[in-house]
Amino acid sequence: MYRSRSVVTALASVLLGGAALALAGFALASNTPHQKSLQCVADATMANSCNLSMSTYGDSLAGQHGPTGGPHPDWVSYSNQNLSVPANTTVNVTINQYDSGGALNNAFFDQVMGTVGGTATFNGVTVTHVDPNNIGHTFTLRGIPGSGSHIFVSVPLPADSKGGVVKIGAGVYTQPNVITFSFKTGSKGVYEWNCEFPCGGSREGQFGQAMSTFGYMSGTLTVN
Ligand SMILES: [Cu+2]
Numbered sequence: 001m002y003r004s005r006s007v008v009t010a011l012a013s014v015l016l017g018g019a020a021l022a023l024a025g026f027a028l029a030s031n032t033p034h035q036k037s038l039q040c041v042a043d044a045t046m047a048n049s050c051n052l053s054m055s056t057y058g059d060s061l062a063g064q065h066g067p068t069g070g071p072h073p074d075w076v077s078y079s080n081q082n083l084s085v086p087a088n089t090t091v092n093v094t095i096n097q098y099d100s101g102g103a104l105n106n107a108f109f110d111q112v113m114g115t116v117g118g119t120a121t122f123n124g125v126t127v128t129h130v131d132p133n134n135i136g137h138t139f140t141l142r143g144i145p146g147s148g149s150h151i152f153v154s155v156p157l158p159a160d161s162k163g164g165v166v167k168i169g170a171g172v173y174t175q176p177n178v179i180t181f182s183f184k185t186g187s188k189g190v191y192e193w194n195c196e197f198p199c200g201g202s203r204e205g206q207f208g209q210a211m212s213t214f215g216y217m218s219g220t221l222t223v224n
Helices: 002-035
Strands: 049-057 082-085 090-097 120-122 125-127 135-143 152-158 177-184 189-194 218-223
Touching (some): 049 082, 152 177
Parallel strands (some): 082 218
Antiparallel strands (some): 090 177, 120 177, 135 189, 189 218
C-alpha cells in the first residue's frame, strides 16, 4: 500500500519534471528565430565568394520575428539580425527593400562606402551614392570598438516608392527596391551592423524603438 503510493508519487514527479523540461524546450525553440544566424551560401560560379540575401520591412511581420511579428509587430525591421560569413571571402549581398522612408539627418550616409569597387546596384543601375532625401534604411557595418577588428561598409537603401503601403497584419508587401553590393571579409571576428537612417520612431529624433532595440535595425556579422 505505502510502497505503491510512493511509486505513484515518484512517477508523478518524473512526469512533472518531464513536463517542465518540455516546456523549457518549447520556450527555447520559440526563441530560435531570433537566435539563428543567416548563413552566407557559397557561390557556385565564383571562387571564394558567397551570397547573402536579406530584406527590410516597414513592420516585423516577415522574417526573424515570426508571422505574428513578436513583441513589436509594427516596428520596422530587417529580415535577419545575425549574419554568418566565411573569412577571406567576397560576400555578395542582396537586400530587398520594401519600406518607405525620408531624408537622412546625416547626408554622409547617402554614399556607398567600403564595397568592392566602391559601388552598389540600385534596381540594376550601378551607383556610388543616392538621393539623401529618399532613404528607407542603410546597411552600415563596422568593427566593434575595442575588438581590434576593422571593417567599414555602408550602403544606402533608397525608400520604396512603388506605390502602396505595407499591409500591416498581413505580411504582404509592395514590390521591393533591390540593392546589391559586395564586400570582402578578412580574419575571423564578430562585427556589428546597424541602420543610420532615423527610422525608429519616438525618442531622440526617430532613433528610439526599432533603432535602439537590438535585432530590428541592428545585428551582428560573425566572420568564421
Ligand atoms: Cu532603418
